[in-house]
Amino acid sequence: MNKDIKYFGIDISHLVFDVTDSDGNYYQFKNSLIGFKKFMKLLDFNSHCVMEATGYYHYQLAYYLQENSVVLSVENPLSVKRFIQMKLSKIKTDKSDSKLICEYAKQVDLKLWQGNSKHQLECLQMTRLLSVYTKQSTMLKNKLHGEAVLGQPSKLVVTSLKRSLRQLKKEIDTIEEKLLLLVNEVHKDILTRLKSIPGIGKKTSLMLVVLTDGFDRFKSGSELCSYAGLTPIIRQSGSSVNGRARISKIGNQKLRNLLFMCSFNACKYNKGCKAIYDRIVAKGKRKKLALIAVCNKLLKQAFAIAKSGLIYDDTYISTLVKN
Secondary structure, X not given: OOOOOEEXXXXXXXXXXXXXXXXXXXXXXXOOHHHHHHHHOOOOOOEEEEEEOOOXXXXXXHHHHHHOOOEEEEEOHHHHHHHHHHOOOOOOOHHHHHHHHHHHXXXXXOOOOOOOOHHHHHHHHHHHHHHHHHHHHHHXXXXXXXXXXXXXXXXXXXXXXXXXXXXXXXHHHHHHHHHHHHXXXXXXXXXXXXXXXXXXXXHHHHHHHHXXXXXXXXXXXXXXXXXXXXXXXXXXXXXXXXXXXXXXXXXXXXXHHHHHHHHHHXXXXXXXXXXXXXXXXXXXXXXXXXXXXXXXXXXXXXXXHHHHOOOXXXXXXXXXXXX
């Protein structure tokens, strides 16, 4: 820990945010522009603010601090939670949490928060809306099926459900079209090359680019797989504990689910993925384990394609894929 740095632990809620600094001083501000400006008066070039990624509540303050060149780290809530549990604290208030976040900042290796560009933020908002509409569409389809099973479904109910489904489809089509245009403004080349990978289609390519911000934030395929939560967790201790290795699932769930759906086609049409799948299954391993290995392979292929500037070639072996 650099002794010259003054840490500010921040616990954010909907209306206010609580702050405790390295000297033990406690403050509370409104979670609004007025509160942000008052908080800024406490900071200088040696300040380092640390907060949890708390849903949507932390975004406005985080971007405000970033725009004002304040050093900032936004930490995984699970990491902070485990640290607080380790302290065996019997008090759970916003004030105590801000104090413990400050203590956490002093003891761990913090990564600086990068945030997203306005372009990326808009893409992510569209993606989240698509996810909501897709779930709603599935619910309406299930309801329509349920009414049909009754044998004598109400014409009014069926008509209403079908009308809602048509409207949702129009909204989904419109947003997907707008999202494609937006992504093409910045990542058209990568998007085109990703579609050359067998097992990755048009929509998957689009989502891969959006969820990884054009792969710009990652230095290796392994780092990207870790971000997706596809890296294994080994559970071994002495001679009594020898658990089955599982993927961590600590990562981007949307990206992980997307790849898992693609893995089925990749096993059939992607030479590299098929070889991995067949080899693992031939050893008597579970098919789901083989599919997870295919997800890893697909993601590393996508990373290699994005970084190399090449299109897919099943005879080409990139050094990036091995990372």
